[in-house]
Amino acid sequence: MDVIVLIGRILFVALFLNSAFGHLTQSRAMAGYAGAKGVPSPHPAVLGSGVLLLLGSISVLLGIWADLGALLLLVFLVPTALLMHAFWKESDPAARQNDMIHFMKDLALAGAALMLLGLFSIAGHRLGLTLTGPAF
Template sequence: MDVLVLIGRILFSALFLGSAFAHLTQTKAMAAYASSRGVPAPVPAVLGSAVLLLAGGVSVLLGLWADLGALLLAVFLVPTAVLMHGFWKETDPQARQVEMVQFQKDMALAGAALMLLGFIAHAGGDLGLTVTGPLFDLE
């Protein structure tokens, strides 16, 4: 089971690490998009989200307090879904559908991150192939 969890952590964190890289290398463009969606202080918001993505992604990938990393990713995903993908604000049916899919994707990933947090925190030291055990104890 340890290998399956490691493969899952690699696949899960790859999305967030790629996004963190984009936030850091395309800050201006992402801030412009965030501004167009009504996000206040878009440059600090993009840089702050990059920190959450990077810290959470690396934490989950390496198994370095991976439960905390999963929590950081959920903290990124829920506000992002609401602020960036407000499908309920769209009047164009095609734009509404695109934003709804993105909203649902972010919420599903947030759910997966919370399940990962619970799984890792509950498994404790029994989960192998990690740098550290969990930070939280949910036994």
């Protein structure tokens, strides 16, 4: 089972690591998009969210306080869903549908991150293949 959990962690964080790379290397372009969506202080927000993504992903991937890493990803996902994918504000049907899909994806990933937070907090070292136990 330890290997299955490790594979799941790898698959789960692949998206976030890729996104962290984009946030940190293409921050100007991403800040323009975030600003167009109404995010306050878009450039610092993009850089800060990139750091959250990177730290959370590495933590979950390596099993270094993985519960804290899952919490960091949750802290990224919920505001992102609400600010960047506010489908209820869109009047164009195609844009509305696109934002709704991304909103629901972010909510589903937030649910998975919340479950990981609970799982790592409860199971800790019993999951195996982690470098530390839980932070909480």
